[in-house]
Amino acid sequence: xxxxxxxxxxxxxxxxxxxxxxxxxxxxxxxxxxxxxxxxxxxxxxxxxxxxxxxxxxxxxxxxxxxxxxxxxxxxxxxxxxxxxxxxxxxxxxxxxxxxxxxxxxxxxxxxxxxxxxxxxxxxxxxxxxxxxxxxxxxxxxxxxxxxxxxxxxxxxxxxxxxxxxxxxxxxxxxxxxxxxxxxxxxxxxxxxxxxxxxxxxxxxxxxxxxxxxxxxxxxxxxxxxxxxxxxxxxxxxxxxxxxxxxxxxxxxxxxxxxxxxxxxxxxx
Amino acid sequence: xxxxxxxxxxxxxxxxxxxxxxxxxxxxxxxxxxxxxxxxxxxxxxxxxxxxxxxxxxxxxxxxxxxxxxxxxxxxxxxxxxxxxxxxxxxxxxxxxxxxxxxxxxxxxxxxxxxxxxxxxxxxxxxxxxxxxxxxxxxxxxxxxxxxxxxxxxxxxxxxxxxxxxxxxxxxxxxxxxxxxxxxxxxxxxxxxxxxxxxxxxxxxxxxxxxxxxxxxxxxxxxxxxxxxxxxxxxxxxxxxxxxxxxxxxxxxxxxxxxxxxxxxxxxxxxxxxxxxxxxxxxxxxxxxxxxxxxxxxxxxxxxxxxxxxxxxxxxxxxxxxxxxxxxxxxxxxxxxxxxxxxxxxxxxxxx
Numbered sequence: 001x002x003x004x005x006x007x008x009x010x011x012x013x014x015x016x017x018x019x020x021x022x023x024x025x026x027x028x029x030x031x032x033x034x035x036x037x038x039x040x041x042x043x044x045x046x047x048x049x050x051x052x053x054x055x056x057x058x059x060x061x062x063x064x065x066x067x068x069x070x071x072x073x074x075x076x077x078x079x080x081x082x083x084x085x086x087x088x089x090x091x092x093x094x095x096x097x098x099x100x101x102x103x104x105x106x107x108x109x110x111x112x113x114x115x116x117x118x119x120x121x122x123x124x125x126x127x128x129x130x131x132x133x134x135x136x137x138x139x140x141x142x143x144x145x146x147x148x149x150x151x152x153x154x155x156x157x158x159x160x161x162x163x164x165x166x167x168x169x170x171x172x173x174x175x176x177x178x179x180x181x182x183x184x185x186x187x188x189x190x191x192x193x194x195x196x197x198x199x200x201x202x203x204x205x206x207x208x209x210x211x212x213x214x215x216x217x218x219x220x221x222x223x224x225x226x227x228x229x230x231x232x233x234x235x236x237x238x239x240x241x242x243x244x245x246x247x248x249x250x251x252x253x254x255x256x257x258x259x260x261x262x263x264x265x266x267x268x269x
Numbered sequence: 270x271x272x273x274x275x276x277x278x279x280x281x282x283x284x285x286x287x288x289x290x291x292x293x294x295x296x297x298x299x300x301x302x303x304x305x306x307x308x309x310x311x312x313x314x315x316x317x318x319x320x321x322x323x324x325x326x327x328x329x330x331x332x333x334x335x336x337x338x339x340x341x342x343x344x345x346x347x348x349x350x351x352x353x354x355x356x357x358x359x360x361x362x363x364x365x366x367x368x369x370x371x372x373x374x375x376x377x378x379x380x381x382x383x384x385x386x387x388x389x390x391x392x393x394x395x396x397x398x399x400x401x402x403x404x405x406x407x408x409x410x411x412x413x414x415x416x417x418x419x420x421x422x423x424x425x426x427x428x429x430x431x432x433x434x435x436x437x438x439x440x441x442x443x444x445x446x447x448x449x450x451x452x453x454x455x456x457x458x459x460x461x462x463x464x465x466x467x468x469x470x471x472x473x474x475x476x477x478x479x480x481x482x483x484x485x486x487x488x489x490x491x492x493x494x495x496x497x498x499x500x501x502x503x504x505x506x507x508x509x510x511x512x513x514x515x516x517x518x519x520x521x522x523x524x525x526x527x528x529x530x531x532x533x534x535x536x537x538x539x540x541x542x543x544x545x546x547x548x549x550x551x552x553x554x555x556x557x558x559x560x561x562x563x564x565x566x567x568x569x570x571x572x573x574x575x576x577x578x579x580x581x582x583x584x585x586x587x588x589x590x591x592x593x594x595x596x597x598x599x600x601x602x603x604x605x606x607x608x609x610x611x612x613x614x615x616x617x618x619x620x621x
Binding site (some may be wrong): 166168169171172173174175176177178179180182186187190191193 | 319320321340341342343344346347348350351352354355356357358367368371372415416419
């Protein structure tokens with residue numbers, strides 16, 4: 001694409017401004033996390049790593065981190081295979097009413113998290129009464145809720161990769177003597193891999209940093225990291241949160257870089 | 270190895286018919302081309318042979334065995350796809366080995382046969398590459414090797430050259446034909462490119478709207494088309510509507526009287542079309558002549574003339590005349606006389 005010099009300059013300026021707008025908050029959080037003063041002010045009176053120490057000392061963050069990790073891993077392990085199977089069934093068409101199924105599977109993305117969380121909370125209370133077991137404030141209750149995040153993301157990403165997949169490669173495999181299941185295992189599944197890896201990554205991140213859906217479903221002693229951060233914020237404002245957020249940002253960023261080594265993210269998202 | 274027989278093969282989708290009663294035999298070692306415009310049913314026919322589309326009616330026999338109801342993986346056909354359809358996550362060697370693996374060929378023999386097949390297409394030095402690291406022509410040859418390594422009973426080619434550039438197309442065309450002849454492969458190739466079909470195949474099947482219009486060698490189809498569609502599709506042709514009049518005379522709808530073979534006219538009294546190849550018409554500058562030059566197009570080796578005669582437009586193609594030839598100075602508006610051998614004018618029934 002060639003453009004005359006002035007418009008190219010403008011184009012680059014707009015791109016740079018967009019990047020700055022998106023990255024500024026992230027950078028700000030990371031910068032603030034090393035300010036010495038409790039109330040943020042410019043210029044900072046000095047730099048310190050005390051807030052990281054404080055975050056480490058406070059049990060709720062470490063515990064929240066671990067339970068967020070647990071929830072995200074489990075929700076990903078359940079949601080990605082389920083969503084992948086669903087996307088395959090929808091794309092390959094031996095499913096009646098697949099348009100409706102597709103919409104249903106994507107619909108949790110359209111419902112605001114707080115609304116869905118509240119609805120789930122009420123449903124869980126009712127269900128607890130019926131089955132006489134705890135669901136709210138338990139790990140499995142939270143994981144079940146987060147599967148509502150991981151399935152839609154998986155369906156969306158895997159469907160996209162299936163749509164791009166060259167069906168004639170599958171026909172070629174059959175032509176060479178592969179039975180249908182062998183075709184799936186040896187050709188279709190490996191060709192879907194970029195989409196599945198992307199689905200794992202996005203599912204994990206969506207679950208890991210989810211606040212709204214989890215808000216009502218966590219219990220004492222079993223808080224996720226975002227919820228722990230919110231409760232901390234209710235009583236104190238100091239750069240401890242920025243320190244926690246920095247760790248979170250680095251983790252998510254590291255995951256993305258890692259994934260990018262296996263699948264070019266720009267190709268699947 | 271064996272022959273391929275299609276018996277009254279049909280494919281219907283609801284009320285529309287994709288393929289209508291195709292009968293065809295491809296003999297052992299023969300290469301037959303299915304030729305026709307897009308949507309004529311040629312690809313559907315090929316895919317029915319491969320087992321990707323179930324026929325609505327009719328039978329498919331490979332080496333005498335009815336395979337109509339057999340799934341694709343049990344048919345023993347080797348297909349080269351238009352998009353090559355290589356497995357992107359496997360190396361060239363693994364791609365070629367796939368069919369042997371499915372046939373449970375042992376590793377030692379497999380490796381030998383893979384290298385042999387790759388040598389056949391001159392790619393044995395690239396066995397460890399991934400398909401995306403190869404050029405289009407190389408990918409095409411991997412696809413060939415992959416289909417050939419399993420010694421299929423029937424070799425199927427679906428527009429194998431359409432994704433190559435013009436220069437490469439000529440080379441690969443020769444290469445495929447040489448391989449096919451050397452290995453004695455029973456081959457069915459689908460193409461919309463008549464040059465491809467004419468140069469590669471032993472026999473051609475011209476299809477249109479799901480029907481076979483004519484089957485024959487390149488020469489038969491060109492010299493003796495029995496169908497107006499074939500006359501117009503294979504090579505260029507002047508098709509003139511009209512009816513027979515007096516022995517050896519064809520009255521064009523525009524009024525011109527054109528001469529044709531007396532015996533041919535007796536054999537086909539219902540003729541509604543006269544087919545005349547542009548290069549079979551002689552052209553002479555003649556002030557008294559009944560033709561008028563409407564256009565002259567210089568194409569290097571050849572020159573095309575459009576001549577109006579009694580309201581009928583005729584295309585004439587001649588080798589470009591030498592500078593000394595008076596024909597060379599022929600210009601738009603000049604009067605000319607046209608001539609052709611009576612036998613060169615083919616009589617055809619009305620188009621259906």
